[in-house]
Amino acid sequence: MGTTSAALRRLAAIVTSQVGPSARGPFSVLTYAADALVNTEDQLASESVGPLPGPLTEERRFEMAREILVAPPVGQVVVWTVYSRALLWGMREVIGPMTFLRADWALPNAFEHKWHDFPEREELRELRENVHWLDDLHSEALEQGNRLTLVRVDLGERQVAGAADEARRRIEAIVSIAVEAGGVSWQNAGATAVLLDGKARISSGGITVRQTRTADDDSYGIGGTGKILSTVADEFADVLAKGPMPEQLVEALTSLREARMTDHRDVSFYGARRVTPRVATALEDHAMELFASALKVPASELATALQRREALRQADGRIAAQLMAPLDEVWSRGPNAGRDQLERKISSYSRDGIRLVSVAKAVALQDEIRALPMSELKRADFEDALAICTLPDRERQLLDETWRETGLLRARHRRVRNAVNHGLPLNEVTLNSIRNYAESTSKIALDIALTWFKNGESGAALIQREEKAWTERIDRISSGLSCVDEDARNNEES
Secondary structure, three states: OOOOHHHHHHHHHHHHHHHHHHHOOOOOHHHHHHHHHHOOHHHHHHHOOOOOOOOOOHHHHHHHHHHHHHOOOEEEEEEEEEEEOOOOOOOEEEEOOEEEEEHHHHHHHHHOOOOOOOOOHHHHHHHOOOOOHHHHHHHHHOOOOOOEEEEEEEEEEEEOOOHHHHHHHHHHHHHHHHHHOOOOOOEEEEEEEEEEOOEEEEEOOOOOOOOOOOOHHHHHHHHHHHHHHHHHHHHHHHHHHHOOOOHHHHHHHHHHHHHHHHOOHHHHHHOOOOOOHHHHHHHHHHHHHHHHHHHOOOHHHHHHHHHHHHHHHHHHHHHHHHHHHHHOOOOOOOOOHHHHHHHHHHEEEOOOOOEEEOHHHHHHOHHHHHOOOOOHHHHHHHHHHHHHHHOHHHHHHHHHHHHHHHHHHHHHHHHHHHHHHHOOOOOHHHHHHOHHHHHHHHHHHHHHHHHHHHHOOOHHHHHHHHHHHHHHHHHHHHOOOOHHHHHHHHHHHO
């Protein structure tokens, strides 16, 4: 008696810090217990998963709060949640313990008719009795223009506390891979249900669908995300079935996702907050430290491996671009059937839309390419590329050049990161000069980290592979073999 609210709040802060996830968020165990003590009867009736006992005397409220606190919190936990602006490539996608369902397909088949059966159907039907937002979702899913996806996450044997946050963390990690590859972000629709041993233990109040004026105009971006997600399912379903991503990799993914918001479809089409280059650099730097931690390699070794890959990427990109220079379309040049035919012989496109250039074919057809009309600049580029492909010494000069240039960028990048992290003055020109390098190397680091997670190789072995690719290239050049000779030898062996 006589205890003040201020004193109770201090004690509550101590309890919250000790309990952890059970004390945080609107659907935490402690929040539900507090609601039982202070909410009105109408509020409790609207928020309750089951019928309210009555009458609600003070003694009964204490009993309800106590029941909430002492109920067994451990069992088989499943989380259902909803995302908007989320379109699947198919109707159902399974990625490890996560199942993605198109709401406009799954809910009508679960609630209205039996045209298509699927493993989660009966669970949805049972869930409908106590999770009232499913009916709202059903209606919203059938509205034209709404792109809604249901996600079921099986978290296995664990505590209920923090289950919803853990499920969203795993989903966001997967979606971040799609966003990194050019897709658009999914939006949390605010609807969540947590099942304990098959029974609804926690349910949110409703669903929020954020309509955007340009959503219908960007069906390409939304559909592309679904296609990328399907590829992610093929790549990572098996390893995710064995266990979740390490925390460092998840945080690195979300950091890079935020860093890409300097210029992204989310910014252009959906009004997402644009991130400044300075903030993007800090986020990428944070991701690099996390990658090094996950791979268990020194950050300096990772940085050197990234520079190796970037130097080779720049060299190969320059060769390909200059070989194709006489064949690329320009506004000032009319159609030419011979040029189009040569382009098809020399290059092709991967499933991801990346142009692949055959060095051997370009060299073999060099006289036909020279005969095409072209500017002096394009001719100089083409002849330089031919020299690089056929003369080992010239290729070595190119590698030395890209290594020096990436070394300069790496050193400047380090100074920029120090300035960003320590709040030092930073010239905008200097900052912008390293943005391409920072973004490219962070993409390479992510590729290495995802390969590590998927294949289970050691981080040191993957870093050594980057070093090996560089040394093998130098050894081949030192032995007097050009890249055309290497292609010919590989073709003979195959």
